Amino acid sequence: MNLFNLSLKLKGFPIQKAKLALKRIKGLSVEDKAQYIINKRTEIINYHLQQNTFYKSFANKANVNDWNSIPVLTKKNLQQPLNNRLSKGFTTKNCQVNNTSGSSGYPLSFAKDKFCHALTWSIFMDRYGWHDLDINTSKQARFYGIPLDKKSYYKERLKDKLSNRFRFSVFDMSDKQLAKNVTLFSKFDYEYLYGYSNALTLFAKYLKRETIVLKDVCKSLKACIATSETLFEEDKKILETQFGVPVINEYGCAELGLIAFQNSKNEWLINSDDLYVEILDENDNILPYGEQGRIVITSLYNKAHPFIRYDLGDIGTLSKKSTLTKPILESLAGRTNDTLNLPSGKTAAGFTMYYVTKTIIEDASKIKEFMLEQFKIDTFKVSYVAEEELSEIQKETIKKALDDYLEPGLHVSFDRKESLERAKSGKVKQFISYVKK
Missing domain, CATH: 3.40.50.12780 (ANL, N-terminal domain)
Structure with missing residues (x-):
């Protein structure tokens, strides 16, 4: 049918x-x-x-x-x-x-x-x-x-x-x-x-x-x-x-x-x-x-x-x-995404970050740009461009999404910026991991 x-x-x-x-x-x-x-x-x-x-x-x-x-x-x-x-x-x-x-x-x-x-x-x-x-x-x-x-x-x-x-x-x-x-x-x-x-x-x-x-x-x-x-x-x-x-x-x-x-x-x-x-x-x-x-x-x-x-x-x-x-x-x-490696040994595709960030994207006027970086196996930072700071409720929503989509116990910080650093292609890479595989 x-x-x-x-x-x-x-x-x-x-x-x-x-x-x-x-x-x-x-x-x-x-x-x-x-x-x-x-x-x-x-x-x-x-x-x-x-x-x-x-x-x-x-x-x-x-x-x-x-x-x-x-x-x-x-x-x-x-x-x-x-x-x-x-x-x-x-x-x-x-x-x-x-x-x-x-x-x-x-x-x-x-x-x-x-x-x-x-x-x-x-x-x-x-x-x-x-x-x-x-x-x-x-x-x-x-x-x-x-x-x-x-x-x-x-x-x-x-x-x-x-x-x-x-x-x-x-x-x-x-x-x-x-x-x-x-x-x-x-x-x-x-x-x-x-x-x-x-x-x-x-x-x-x-x-x-x-x-x-x-x-x-x-x-x-x-x-x-x-x-x-x-x-x-x-x-x-x-x-x-x-x-x-x-x-x-x-x-x-x-x-x-x-x-x-x-x-x-x-x-x-x-x-x-x-x-x-x-x-x-x-x-x-x-x-x-x-x-x-x-x-x-x-x-x-x-x-x-x-x-x-x-x-x-x-x-x-x-x-x-x-x-x-x-x-x-x-x-x-310009369309590559890193692989996520996590403390438990779990591995996930970098595109997972789309579902994490989507939890707070209700309209383009609120968050204009975003990027998530992994500095240590359990430590992440969300950098974003917006007209105003994310509220504590929004931050908790993102943290909850990381728990749900990846695993509990991850540390995440937030950094509001005027603009995000762009690659030579003109893109902001949505997810970057600095953790050695």
Whole structure:
């Protein structure tokens, strides 16, 4: 049963309409596709200049006939309540609202109109089909985080059920837990693994130590999709060897959906169906194919919220083989997270920090940036940028989250700053450990 399609339809997302639209886009000739991209760029800019007060003010010098006059939008520009950024006719009740992980250092609430959200999922479905995977029917082994408060926890579990997936927690990556994971793989017909590159690599290294090939344990496995963090080539080889299946690189973000996905020819294809991707230098000049720079993306369909020339904070390179209609991502930098080692001997993926910090991120206007550092195996510091100090209640909430997601007895201090030190890529790394492994 296509439960995922049904769940989208019941929530008011026009999935069938979106699939038909995607089919039309994919059926365009190379020449027509190029014109389609240019037309959609102009259309979405015009729309937000007319219908979005925030964007009209932000891009008050924009000339729709001169692409270089369109200003680059950053997460810092969006650091204000979501209602201030919505287009006319859209509210938090009639569109899809979500939050980013804050992995770039800037947590952000955002919205998508319902058609845009449906089109995003249509594209995911299409790309998974490249590898004989069906989001509706292929059972997924998901190595991902999960909120621990009851309401959010059961909401995620329901989403997992509707999406035909089982979630393996990345909060505990100890050998004892990973052995239990292997047992589960022997009992169920998972078709693919999906999750944080860091967590998948920890699992693969455990399998290597135990001389286990996962495909031998779970014959139904077809593929592994690594996402959210940079997957280094040496780690990819370990994954392919220990899982016994092809490893596919996925690149996406909550605000925009699928940005790039590897095909069967090992090309990391940029999604040019509903996105327009550019590589810019530090002065916002467009770089030629083959040169590394800032990844800046325009969402061609999101009418609820502008993401026009939106700077993700990532650094990457488009291959010299790229064209307007077939851009190829050659490299991606700046999406790595450290591994957490704890006093009890427990190991957890660094992305766990997303769930810790999310406990206090209710709106982007409260906490603008954050970073968590581990100085000793039991000692952490939260550095943050905010208009006012965290209250004692908020600090206790974070400490409680560390107890719940990691383990009790950890020491944590707080440091409010005017700004956080940024890496060369322009990112604030969300978690840094100075503890030697």
